[in-house]
Amino acid sequence: MTVLPLRPPRRVRHETVTLAHGGGGSAMRDLVEDVFVSAFAVHEEGQPLEDQARLSLAELMARGDRLAFTTDSFVVDPLEFAGGDIGKLAVCGTVNDLAVGGAVPVALSCAVVIEEGMAVATLRRIAASIARTAREAGVRVVTGDTKVVARGACDKLFITTSGVGVIRTGLDLGIARARPGDVVLINGPLGDHGAAIMAARGELAVSAPVASDCAPLNGLIGALLDAAPGTRLIRDATRGGLAAVLNEMAEASNIGVRVAESAIPIRPEVRGFCDLLGLDPLYLGNEGVAVAVVPPEQADAALAALRAHPLGVLAAAIGTATAERPGRVVMDTPFGGTRIVDMLVGDPLPRIC
Amino acid sequence: MTVLPLRPPRRVRHETVTLAHGGGGSAMRDLVEDVFVSAFAVHEEGQPLEDQARLSLAELMARGDRLAFTTDSFVVDPLEFAGGDIGKLAVCGTVNDLAVGGAVPVALSCAVVIEEGMAVATLRRIAASIARTAREAGVRVVTGDTKVVARGACDKLFITTSGVGVIRTGLDLGIARARPGDVVLINGPLGDHGAAIMAARGELAVSAPVASDCAPLNGLIGALLDAAPGTRLIRDATRGGLAAVLNEMAEASNIGVRVAESAIPIRPEVRGFCDLLGLDPLYLGNEGVAVAVVPPEQADAALAALRAHPLGVLAAAIGTATAERPGRVVMDTPFGGTRIVDMLVGDPLPRIC
Numbered sequence: 001m002t003v004l005p006l007r008p009p010r011r012v013r014h015e016t017v018t019l020a021h022g023g024g025g026s027a028m029r030d031l032v033e034d035v036f037v038s039a040f041a042v043h044e045e046g047q048p049l050e051d052q053a054r055l056s057l058a059e060l061m062a063r064g065d066r067l068a069f070t071t072d073s074f075v076v077d078p079l080e081f082a083g084g085d086i087g088k089l090a091v092c093g094t095v096n097d098l099a100v101g102g103a104v105p106v107a108l109s110c111a112v113v114i115e116e117g118m119a120v121a122t123l124r125r126i127a128a129s130i131a132r133t134a135r136e137a138g139v140r141v142v143t144g145d146t147k148v149v150a151r152g153a154c155d156k157l158f159i160t161t162s163g164v165g166v167i168r169t170g171l172d173l174g175i176a177r178a179r180p181g182d183v184v185l186i187n188g189p190l191g192d193h194g195a196a197i198m199a200a201r202g203e204l205a206v207s208a209p210v211a212s213d214c215a216p217l218n219g220l221i222g223a224l225l226d227a228a229p230g231t232r233l234i235r236d237a238t239r240g241g242l243a244a245v246l247n248e249m250a251e252a253s254n255i256g257v258r259v260a261e262s263a264i265p266i267r268p269e270v271r272g273f274c275d276l277l278g279l280d281p282l283y284l285g286n287e288g289v290a291v292a293v294v295p296p297e298q299a300d301a302a303l304a305a306l307r308a309h310p311l312g313v314l315a316a317a318i319g320t321a322t323a324e325r326p327g328r329v330v331m332d333t334p335f336g337g338t339r340i341v342d343m344l345v346g347d348p349l350p351r352i353c
Numbered sequence: 354m355t356v357l358p359l360r361p362p363r364r365v366r367h368e369t370v371t372l373a374h375g376g377g378g379s380a381m382r383d384l385v386e387d388v389f390v391s392a393f394a395v396h397e398e399g400q401p402l403e404d405q406a407r408l409s410l411a412e413l414m415a416r417g418d419r420l421a422f423t424t425d426s427f428v429v430d431p432l433e434f435a436g437g438d439i440g441k442l443a444v445c446g447t448v449n450d451l452a453v454g455g456a457v458p459v460a461l462s463c464a465v466v467i468e469e470g471m472a473v474a475t476l477r478r479i480a481a482s483i484a485r486t487a488r489e490a491g492v493r494v495v496t497g498d499t500k501v502v503a504r505g506a507c508d509k510l511f512i513t514t515s516g517v518g519v520i521r522t523g524l525d526l527g528i529a530r531a532r533p534g535d536v537v538l539i540n541g542p543l544g545d546h547g548a549a550i551m552a553a554r555g556e557l558a559v560s561a562p563v564a565s566d567c568a569p570l571n572g573l574i575g576a577l578l579d580a581a582p583g584t585r586l587i588r589d590a591t592r593g594g595l596a597a598v599l600n601e602m603a604e605a606s607n608i609g610v611r612v613a614e615s616a617i618p619i620r621p622e623v624r625g626f627c628d629l630l631g632l633d634p635l636y637l638g639n640e641g642v643a644v645a646v647v648p649p650e651q652a653d654a655a656l657a658a659l660r661a662h663p664l665g666v667l668a669a670a671i672g673t674a675t676a677e678r679p680g681r682v683v684m685d686t687p688f689g690g691t692r693i694v695d696m697l698v699g700d701p702l703p704r705i706c
Contacts, residue, residue: 020699024592024638027699052423052454054520057414067413067420070405071462071515072498075506101405109424111513113466145425145513149704153428153508160464160498162424162515167407239377285377346373346380351502 010034017118022148032146035120036110039127040134040141053142055107055164064166068103070094071162077351079126079156081200083192083211084287086159087129089353092216092287093238094163095137099218100234100290102173102225103165105137111145113158126157137216139163171225177232178253180323183299185292187220187312188213189265190242194284195273197352204277209269213288220309221290227305228298235291238353240344241283245291246329247343257329259319259341283344285352293321363387370471375501385499388473389463392480393487393494406495408460408517417519421456423447424515430704432479432509434553436545436564437640439512440482442706445569445640446591447516448490452571453587453643455526455578456518458490464498466511479510490569492516524578530585531606533676536652538645540573540665541566542618543595547637548626550705557630562622566641573662574643580658581651588644591706593697594636598644599682600696602674610682612672612694636697638705646674 010030012021020027060067074090084092091108098105110130114123134141192213198204217236225231233253235245242264250257266274266281274281288311294302299317306312329341363383365374373380413420427443437445444461451458463483467476487494545566551557570589578584586606588598595617603610619634627634641664647655652670659665682694 018699019703022592022703023697023699024594024597025697025699028592052421052450052456052518054454055420055422057410057418057420057519060420061410061414065410067408067410067517068405069408069460069462069515069517070496071464071513073464073466073500073513075466075500075502077506097405101407103405107422109422109515111424111426111515113426113428113511143423147426147428147704149428149508152505153430153704154511155502155506158466158507158511160424160426160513160515162422162462162464162513164420164422164517165405166410239375239381241377244377344376344378346371346376346378350372350375351500351506 012120015120017114017116017120017148019116019148019150022146028146035123035127036144039131053107060106060166063104064168066167068098068101068165068167070097071160072097073158073160074353075158075351076197076353077155078200079122081212082196084214085126085129086157087126088133088214089287090159090161091130091133091137092214093353094161095139095216095218096236098163098165099221100236101167102171103167105139105163105165105218107140107142107164108134109143109162110141111160113147113149113154115154115156116148116151118156133216137218173231173233175233175249176252178249178255178293178321180255180321181296182232182293182321183296183317184257184259184319184321185294185303185306185315185317187290187306187315188288189267189270189314190286190289191266191270191274191281191284193287194349194352195270198349209273210267213286215288215311217288217290217311220306220311223305223309224292224302228294228302230295230298231302232293232295237286237289237291239285241285242291243282243341244343246341249293250329251327254326256322256325257319258322258332260332262334263316263318265314265316282341285349287353365473368473370467370469370473370501372469372501372503375499381499388476388480389497392484406460413459413519416457417521419520421451421454421518421520423450424513425450426511426513427706428511428704429550429706430508431553432475434565435549437567438479438482439510440479441486441567442640443512443514444483444486444490445567446706447514448492448569448571449589451516451518452574453589454520455524456520458492458516458518458571460493460495460517461487462496462515463494464513466500466502466507468507468509469501469504471509486569490571526584526586528586528588528602529605531602531608531646531674533608533674534649535585535646535674536649536670537610537612537672537674538647538656538659538668538670540643540659540668541641542620542623542667543639543642544619544623544627544634544637546640547702547705548623551702562626563620566639568641568664570641570643570664573659573664576658576662577645577655581647581655583648583651584655585646590639590642590644592638594638595644596635596694597696599694602646603682604680607679609675609678610672611675613685615687616669616671618667618669635694638702640706
């Protein structure tokens with residue numbers, strides 16, 4: 001990101017982005033100042049913006065003992081959909097990656113690759129959405145980068161966010177930490193995001209049954225960890241869905257996982273959507289679903305904490321970790337049978353995040 | 354990045370990348386393990402790879418008092434060129450953004466957006482280049498992300514790297530800190546990168562006159578700061594070239610800048626290339642050129658330190674900060690005249706980084 005002097009922000013002079021806006025000259029500076037810096041308010045300290053943000057290590061250490069660092073690229077198509085847009089997704093995705101590791105998110109970076117011809121008005125809406133979601137999550141966007149590529153060299157807009165956060169002392173979450181007897185919890189219904197994106201593509205002649213669940217989960221996860229400090233692991237069920245999380249956990253922890261299909265919350269409209277299209281909601285991507293594994297003696301407190309949070313009113317205990325069939329995920333069906341829940345080779349839905 | 358269990362890394366089963374490799378399922382896991390994780394050796398601690406990397410804050414605090422955080426997307430075309438490739442560029446760019454702010458780089462993230470159909474062999478070469486450059490810079494790639502988009506939705510490969518580093522206590526570099534009388538230094542010749550990229554595109558019917566200068570500058574900058582601890586600011590002259598850096602500095606510091614054209618190192622072959630194509634090397638992007646502004650009493654020591662480093666053998670003092678014409682960059686020409694060096698509206702060369 002270019003350096004910005006101390007004066008009123010410049011305004012971009014075009015309604016669409018041109019290659020000149022990515023060239024490192026004054027056109028790029030105008031675009032960055034007008035669209036991104038003004039939205040993110042990174043300028044609040046009255047300092048010129050440098051290529052790097054600076055954070056006091058003493059202030060970070062007051063909050064925990066380890067720095068968490070994560071990154072994600074977002075290529076969702078379409079850019080805007082029921083319940084969110086690529087900007088909201090880019091903030092939530094990285095905030096949630098930090099939060100599921102037990103970190104309190106502190107600062108985000110935001111790098112954009114823009115296709116020539118992109119409407120500046122759309123960029124402004126997405127930048128405003130990034131800013132709003134960051135405020136909601138209590139995190140600041142502190143640095144960024146802007147590239148513009150020729151028409152046809154990228155599809156409209158890609159955003160990469162990285163995040164730093166602080167992990168409180170004593171917390172030790174990890175995908176390999178589940179043990180037999182542990183209880184598997186989720187905070188909300190499956191498939192809302194995947195269904196919203198599919199419907200938004202307009203290829204299916206179905207209307208959006210539901211809005212994306214895209215949300216920053218750091219508040220919910222903080223409440224969960226307060227109530228259940230012995231929590232073994234938390235994961236967000238994004239690409240690959242709940243099935244991928246349960247399989248990764250089963251393999252990494254060398255345990256079996258047994259879940260009850262009837263206990264898994266799924267909205268009736270999402271179930272209907274999946275039935276119509278022959279999809280399994282276990283594999284649909286989510287952007288507001290956390291899976292937590294807690295020791296049995298803390299399961300009630302953990303579930304109560306989830307349900308007390310606005311993003312967890314439909315939280316449920318969906319299964320347990322077992323000593324049997326390590327590495328395998330088995331689901332009890334409502335008809336008294338069982339089936340293996342495998343990891344898919346690939347997601348049937350590209351570009352859902 | 355998906356979670357990786359403790360077992361031998363999986364191998365990707367195709368020679369080209371398919372959409373399934375971005376879907377969050379087992380195909381993506383195989384690609385990530387085979388191509389990226391094995392190259393980056395992020396697995397060295399024998400722990401499963403989580404979505405976030407964790408760094409000890411106590412260890413960071415032992416090295417300085419502030420955390421630096423930066424990000425850059427790389428969309429260079431072509432992916433490979435004389436002197437480097439997009440992977441080397443992605444490491445150097447972020448390492449250099451940290452280093453010019455006075456930070457010692459500690460850890461990088463690496464997020465890739467891959468076009469369906471990309472050759473896995475090319476990805477492997479680029480991943481190896483990332484790993485090699487990171488080793489050279491003394492920094493670790495600790496976390497990442499992989500997305501695959503359909504053919505035509507991106508041009509081959511984009512890489513976004515973010516970096517964290519530590520700024521040593523007492524150091525205070527900033528674009529607004531130059532004062533009249535300060536000396537402007539650069540470590541090496543201008544335009545090598547821009548010329549190498551233009552030649553590599555093959556559109557100009559000229560062969561590569563020179564290799565890109567792409568290099569991690571953190572070692573050079575460390576040596577400079579040891580020799581000249583009063584250094585006011587350092588910038589790398591990437592997009593927009595030397596002209597952009599000098600103009601940003603003149604504006605932010607509210608000083609004039611006066612440079613001598615004859616003092617600016619430019620390789621004869623790059624000068625010839627520019628003459629042939631009507632380009633001004635002051636505006637060409639570089640990936641291994643640092644501009645440093647130092648107080649006059651430390652200028653000799655600073656220049657000696659630069660020249661003693663392998664990346665600074667052609668270092669030169671090219672001008673001074675002045676009280677006259679604040680905000681303006683003026684160049685003395687070899688013919689006894691002067692000319693204003695303005696900031697361009699846009700770079701004539703898109704996608705050079």
